[in-house]
Amino acid sequence: MLTEQHVGATAEPTLRDLSDALITVYGTDYGVHSPTSISRFTDMTRQAAAYRDRRVLLAGDAAHVHAPDGGQGLNTGVQDAVNLGWKLAQVVNETSPESFLDTYHAERHPVGARVLRNTMAQVALRRPDDRIKALRDTMSELLSMDEPRRRFAAMMSNLDIHYDLGDGHPLLGRRMPDLDLVTANGPLRVFTLLHDGRPVLLNFGEAGGVDITPWADRVQLIDAEHVGTWELPALGAVTAPTAVLIRPDGYVAWVGDPTQLGLADALTTWLGPPTAA
Numbered sequence: 001m002l003t004e005q006h007v008g009a010t011a012e013p014t015l016r017d018l019s020d021a022l023i024t025v026y027g028t029d030y031g032v033h034s035p036t037s038i039s040r041f042t043d044m045t046r047q048a049a050a051y052r053d054r055r056v057l058l059a060g061d062a063a064h065v066h067a068p069d070g071g072q073g074l075n076t077g078v079q080d081a082v083n084l085g086w087k088l089a090q091v092v093n094e095t096s097p098e099s100f101l102d103t104y105h106a107e108r109h110p111v112g113a114r115v116l117r118n119t120m121a122q123v124a125l126r127r128p129d130d131r132i133k134a135l136r137d138t139m140s141e142l143l144s145m146d147e148p149r150r151r152f153a154a155m156m157s158n159l160d161i162h163y164d165l166g167d168g169h170p171l172l173g174r175r176m177p178d179l180d181l182v183t184a185n186g187p188l189r190v191f192t193l194l195h196d197g198r199p200v201l202l203n204f205g206e207a208g209g210v211d212i213t214p215w216a217d218r219v220q221l222i223d224a225e226h227v228g229t230w231e232l233p234a235l236g237a238v239t240a241p242t243a244v245l246i247r248p249d250g251y252v253a254w255v256g257d258p259t260q261l262g263l264a265d266a267l268t269t270w271l272g273p274p275t276a277a
């Protein structure tokens, strides 16, 4: 990776440009040859004001661009698409109202904004200036401590995303951990249940004690046990829930007791109204 003296070049960079730039910085081009690809990028930082305007939806770099520090762009873009895909399918299949698509912007725009903020901070920290170096050293000191390092690692890996789905159990709005489960069909991992791209209701309470007949065509109901702790990135151990509703994108939409009324509301919100008997 080389920094050019001037920004604004519009032509595709050539092997000659790369060779010249290497010689300028290192005094040699190391005999560079046969590149698979050469590309130019900047620390341009922009985010679309709205990820949805009626039938137009933006995801990936079309919605947010930033410096590549921390390798977060593709991860963020793929998660946009995974957040949007199942919602779009439900609206197209008319199981959810069109307004359901607004949750896409509500959930993903703050995530993109945070990536822009942390990449801008990382670009600033790279500047060759004594005061910035002092700040860089201070940050390094901070990140040598367990707690800040855990938090930053969870942020940079996008594993700490928390969609605002209201108050409640710490799992609500967070990514479901890939726990080992014991079920009537034997042991399995949570993420294998998500391979079909369908929501999952995991019942850790009394087996057979949950009736979701009006949504049975849309959600997999699994009676399960998990032996061990429930651990979330950055947060650590959390209380074991009685039941969780996991969206097709792997985020927890509801946590609670499946015999209570809240489950029907959550199923209606996330999967659409009940099917008439």
Ligand SMILES: Cc1cc2nc3c(=O)[nH]c(=O)nc-3n(C[C@H](O)[C@H](O)[C@H](O)COP(=O)(O)OP(=O)(O)OC[C@H]3O[C@@H](n4cnc5c(N)ncnc54)[C@H](O)[C@@H]3O)c2cc1C
Residues within 6 Å of the ligand: 041, 059, 060, 061, 062, 068, 070, 071, 072, 073, 074, 075, 076, 077
């Ligand atoms: C140097 C560098 C390193 C990076 N490293 C990482 C990393 O380690 N990890 C990570 O997660 N991310 C990384 N990224 C970011 C990542 O590459 C991007 O976030 C990701 O490629 C964006 O994917 P996208 O599909 O949204 O957009 P793009 O990859 O830009 O795809 C858009 C496509 O649309 C096409 N297109 C544009 N206009 C039109 C049109 N009018 N009609 C038809 N087609 C059109 C384009 O040709 C292109 O093929 C890095 C980026 C850079 C520059």
